[in-house]
Each structure stands twice: as C-alpha cells, then as structure tokens.
Amino acid sequence: MNQLTSLKIALIHDYLFEYGGAERVLEAIHEIWPKARLYTAFVDWAWVRKNKKSWLRWSIKESWFSRVPAHKQLCSPLRFLAPWIWENFDLRAYDLVISSSAWFICKGVIVHPGALHFCYCHTPPRYLYGYPESGRQNCLTRFYGRLVNPFMRRYDFLTSKRVDYFICNSRNVQQRIKKFYQREAKVIYPPVTITKPPLKTQKPKIDYYLMVNRLVGPKRVDLAIEACKKLALNLKIVGEGKAESALKALASSDPHIEFLGYLDDQQLAALYQNCRAVLYLAEEEDFGITPVEAMSFGKPVIALRSGGITESVVDGKTGFFIERPNLDELIEALKKFNLNFSKIKPAACLRQAQKFSKERFKKELVSFVASKIHQLEAK
Numbered sequence: 001m002n003q004l005t006s007l008k009i010a011l012i013h014d015y016l017f018e019y020g021g022a023e024r025v026l027e028a029i030h031e032i033w034p035k036a037r038l039y040t041a042f043v044d045w046a047w048v049r050k051n052k053k054s055w056l057r058w059s060i061k062e063s064w065f066s067r068v069p070a071h072k073q074l075c076s077p078l079r080f081l082a083p084w085i086w087e088n089f090d091l092r093a094y095d096l097v098i099s100s101s102a103w104f105i106c107k108g109v110i111v112h113p114g115a116l117h118f119c120y121c122h123t124p125p126r127y128l129y130g131y132p133e134s135g136r137q138n139c140l141t142r143f144y145g146r147l148v149n150p151f152m153r154r155y156d157f158l159t160s161k162r163v164d165y166f167i168c169n170s171r172n173v174q175q176r177i178k179k180f181y182q183r184e185a186k187v188i189y190p191p192v193t194i195t196k197p198p199l200k201t202q203k204p205k206i207d208y209y210l211m212v213n214r215l216v217g218p219k220r221v222d223l224a225i226e227a228c229k230k231l232a233l234n235l236k237i238v239g240e241g242k243a244e245s246a247l248k249a250l251a252s253s254d255p256h257i258e259f260l261g262y263l264d265d266q267q268l269a270a271l272y273q274n275c276r277a278v279l280y281l282a283e284e285e286d287f288g289i290t291p292v293e294a295m296s297f298g299k300p301v302i303a304l305r306s307g308g309i310t311e312s313v314v315d316g317k318t319g320f321f322i323e324r325p326n327l328d329e330l331i332e333a334l335k336k337f338n339l340n341f342s343k344i345k346p347a348a349c350l351r352q353a354q355k356f357s358k359e360r361f362k363k364e365l366v367s368f369v370a371s372k373i374h375q376l377e378a379k
Contacts, residue, residue: 014104017044042066132218170308191361208234215241298346
C-alpha cells in the first residue's frame with residue numbers, strides 16, 4: 001500500500017442514483033482511497049440525501065450531462081452521448097484511475113500517457129450483447145436499439161483498449177470480457193459485509209421467505225410471487241425498480257406478499273436474520289451479492305442456476321438450485337427445501353460467505369494494483 005499513497009488517484013463510476021452491487025463495490029474502493037475524487041455522469045442528490053448521506057462527504061465531480069433536464073430519465077435513450085460524457089473529463093492530474101464500469105461504459109475516460117487505468121468491470125453492457133435487460137422493450141425501443149447499439153458496441157470495444165488492466169466480479173464476467181473485448185481479466189469477487197450470527201439460533205418470529213434485489217424483469221420476482229401465492233407462503237420483497245407497479249398488480253393484495261421498498265443495512269439485517277431462506281432467481285446474473293449476504297446470516301438460498309450465482313451458492317449445502325425460470329420447478333424446489341430444511345447448516349452458509357468478505361476484497365484489490373505498478377517500475 002505504501003507505494004500507492006504518493007499517487008494521485010481518481011475513481012470513475014457510471015452514475016449514482018441507486019444502491020446495488022456496483023455501488024457496494026464503489027464504496028469499498030472509496031474506503032481504500034477516501035481522498036480520491038469520484039467522477040460520474042450524474043448524481044440523484046435527492047436520493048443520496050435520503051438514502052446514502054455518507055456519500056455527501058465524498059469529493060464528487062459530475063459531468064456536463066447532469067445539467068441536461070430530466071437527465072436521469074434520458075440516460076438510456078441518450079446513451080449514444082456516452083463518448084462525449086466520459087471523454088470530456090480532464091484527468092491529466094492523476095497517476096492512477098480506477099473505473100467501476102457496467103451499463104454506461106465509464107471505462108471510456110481518457111487518462112494521460114503516464115497514468116494507469118484499472119477497470120473493475122461489473123459486466124460488459126448487457127443491452128449490447130443479448131443478455132436480459134431491466135426494462136421492457138416495445139417496437140420503438142427495439143428499433144432505436146438497432147440504430148444505436150452497433151455504434152455503441154464499437155465504442156465499447158474501442159474503450160476496452162484504453163484500459164491497462166481489467167478486474168471483474170466473477171469467472172462468468174471474466175469469460176464475457178474475453179469473448180467481447182479479447183482481454184484477460186483478474187477475478188476479485190465483490191465485497192460483502194459479513195455479519196456475525198447470534199449466539200443462539202432462534203426460530204424466526206415470522207415464517208417468511210425474502211427477496212432482495214432491484215424490481216426489474218430479469219430478477220424474476222414475478223416467479224417468486226406466483227409460487228408463494230400458490231403455496232400460501234409468506235414473501236417479503238425488498239427493493240425498488242421499473243417493474244414495481246406490475247409486480248404489485250401481480251401480487252393482487254395477497255396477504256402473503258409484502259413489498260418493503262428500499263431499506264437501509266440495519267433494517268435489512270433484521271430481515272435476513274429472521275427469514276427462512278432467500279429466493280434469488282435472476283437470469284444471467286453477473287455475480288449476485290444478495291446470496292452471499294444471506295449466507296453471512298447463516299441463511300440458505302434458493303436460486304436459479306444461471307450466471308455468477310453458481311460461484312457462490314453450493315447446491316445442497318448452502319442452498320438449492322432450480323435449472324430453469326419455471327413456476328412448476330420453483331414450486332417443487334420450495335417443497336423440497338421444506339423437506340430438507342434441517343440439512344442446511346447455518347455454519348456451512350457462514351463459512352461460504354466468509355470467502356467474500358470486504359477485508360478480503362480490499363486486500364486483493366490493493367495487492368493486484370500494487371503488483372502491476374511494481375512490475376512496471378521494475379522494467
């Protein structure tokens with residue numbers, strides 16, 4: 001770490017208006033370098049003041065795009081402006097740039113010739129490479145995508161060449177980076193705050209299942225709602241998103257289904273602590289932090305065997321997989337889980353979660369960055 005303290009460091013992140021896995025990674029990186037300035041396309045300051053007041057103490061520089069009226073709503077249709085957003089930042093003062101990049105391609109920033117650019121890539125943009133997206137597509141958006149996405153794919157590929165070293169959150173994303181960018185990437189699993197279990201294991205006061213994720217199509221919250229309605233199982237859903245209204249309509253005021261919206265970590269911890277299990281049904285998930293959070297509380301996970309989730313949940317030991325996003329299959333998995341509930345040991349879940357601690361993430365990230373700088377200095 002000593003060789004990094006003398007460097008002037010900038011952090012880059014797509015945008016700030018929600019708190020998901022990418023933002024948790026960004027927080028951990030910022031904890032390593034708390035004096036680093038963060039450059040981002042825009043910030044939803046009202047959301048930050050309500051939900052993440054600690055970010056108000058960060059040094060943050062927004063792009064010119066933040067001055068565009070309704071920029072939050074327009075960031076998707078105006079995604080073709082990404083090159084002019086990121087290339088407009090002046091990063092000449094920095095020796096080291098660390099980008100946290102996914103949807104909005106913030107790895108496209110330009111650093112001066114003597115600087116190094118490390119990109120923590122959460123995934124190549126899903127909308128460019130055929131992976132399930134968060135929004136519904138009508139005829140107009142599909143037509144727009146056919147016009148814009150070829151340009152954006154070329155830009156995405158070209159910006160991958162600006163990165164000196166790629167880091168990614170899973171072997172799943174590592175393979176995507178190799179396929180689409182023809183680049184190697186170092187896997188450093190994202191950080192999860194490991195919560196110590198209680199001294200005594202208590203039976204939950206309310207026998208419920210829990211879902212924690214953005215309320216968007218690929219997360220398949222709809223499957224969980226339908227299964228829990230049919231089996232009369234209690235389900236608590238934490239999160240916000242574009243599909244919230246449709247999901248509430250699907251629940252049809254069923255007394256077993258409860259939507260809780262956004263919750264802070266303390267409120268969320270209480271829900272993890274007392275739930276029966278966590279349902280995680282996301283399609284082609286990049287990695288998925290929620291299952292690890294669940295296991296850190298000694299809780300099993302019922303998950304769709306898809307994407308990076310297979311790198312954290314151990315089938316039969318820390319949870320159960322379903323093979324397809326299919327209602328009948330999920331119903332059978334819930335029945336199977338109820339019959340085998342006692343076979344999933346909280347201690348096994350906790351041991352698995354400890355492999356993904358924040359301390360481990362920080363140590364591995366600093367070690368990787370320092371090793372590459374050392375290699376260059378040794379030449």
